[in-house]
Amino acid sequence: MDDQISSKITNYTLDGLTALKTIYLADNKISKIETGAFHSLTNIQDLWLSDNKLSTLDPGVLDTKFMPRLSSVFMDFNPWICDCHLKWLREKMDNATYTIMYPHIIVCSGPPKVAGKAWDVLKPDDFVCENWLYQLKNLQLYGNQLNENSIEKSTLNISTIETLDLSSNLFTSIPRELPPNLLRLTIFYNSITSLKANDFVNATSIIYLYVNDNHISFIEEHAFDPLSSVIEISLSGNKLLDGSISRSIFMKNIKLTHLDLSINMLRTLPDMSYFPSSLTMLSILGNNITVIPLNAFKRLKNLTHLLLWEGAYTKLEDNAFNGLDNLYELDIADDNVSIITNMTFNGLDSLRTLWLSGNNISKIQNGTFNSLKNLKIFWLDFNKLVSLEPGVLDTQFLPHLVAVSITGNPWMCDCHLKWLREILDKGPFRIPDPHLVTCDGPAKLAGKAWDDIKPSDFVCK
Incomplete structure (x- = not known):
């Protein structure tokens, strides 16, 4: 009887099978057996309950007063909870008139103290109830x-x-x-x-x-x-x-x-x-x-990460970040900032990473970032930058600069920007994804990626 019968055997499921000697209920999904489910099986000898979902049994289920001929019970491969409620069955293994078969492969699923242990290595006294909660x-x-x-x-x-x-x-x-x-x-x-x-x-x-x-x-x-x-x-x-x-x-x-x-x-x-x-x-x-005011974060001297991205910021007041001596990361990406000055980032002596991606910045003054002496990673991509002067990224003031991302800007690739294209070849810092850095002009270079053109192509006429 292994064709996935109901998860529950009731007191009436097996009514009328009084002559039955063997019943094979293995390989199903039985999780509950009502107390009188087998009481009508007065001639039963072999009962197979292996490989089901049984975690406990009521003592009345195997009452030999109703099943006097019961000889063998197979109950391996079930998720037995071996607590005080199942102690009676472990005791039957030692002294019952019927035999519990293959106790070495009847294994406890819980409680934690006995989980994974086989019944032949456990004693009835090991079957105790504790408050698992x-x-x-x-x-x-x-x-x-x-x-x-x-x-x-x-x-x-x-x-x-x-x-x-x-x-x-x-x-x-x-x-x-x-x-x-x-x-x-x-x-x-x-x-x-x-x-x-x-x-x-x-x-x-x-x-x-x-x-x-x-x-x-x-x-x-x-x-x-x-x-x-x-x-x-x-x-x-x-x-x-x-x-x-x-x-x-x-x-x-x-x-x-x-x-x-x-x-x-x-x-x-x-x-x-x-x-x-x-x-x-x-x-x-x-x-x-919309505005980060003067000294907005001055009290937060231990701040290391400040995340302001995807907001509506249009104005960063001078000295807005003053006092953030330990800040490592400042993220102002995907906002509406259009102006930054030589005093915007004062006080950020420890800054390692600066995100200005996705703003409306079209011009940056020389010296704007000179106070960021520990800056390593700088994101300037997807702004409105047409050109940059060499003093903006002067490694004399930015000695630890490792990478500057500049993709997604409408670059005018003429002689004024030649210095930045040369950095792509020689350093001292890296420009990531040069195949995505493209020229918006002059007409001769419009649409071309920086990895396809040379510094000598950056000319003024």
């Missing part, structure tokens, strides 16, 4: 229909849980019932509209908080105060507006290193006067902010 560290509850009323009091009062994922549910606020020692809370794709001052009072141990892709438009003044150990907070993909973030909102989060405010509805840069100086990564990409 108290070994639980990572709980994934995403993609359900949970809301604030779905989690009963103390349900998650499990001290071992460190990671909880409640994404893609129906929460409209942070649930009150959270594990007491929670380290990471992920609650993407819900309908949370605000964060309140008491939202995290029962989860003060959180280190990583991800509340991305909700509908948050307001955060109460002291919402994050209980999270004194938090390292990373992500609020990206919400509806934060100007005024949604008070300047003291993160004041108590003195260990905060990563803050993500990207893809919201901000039009002005938040006042960062009281943002924690511990921040090393700040992302404000994908907002509607």
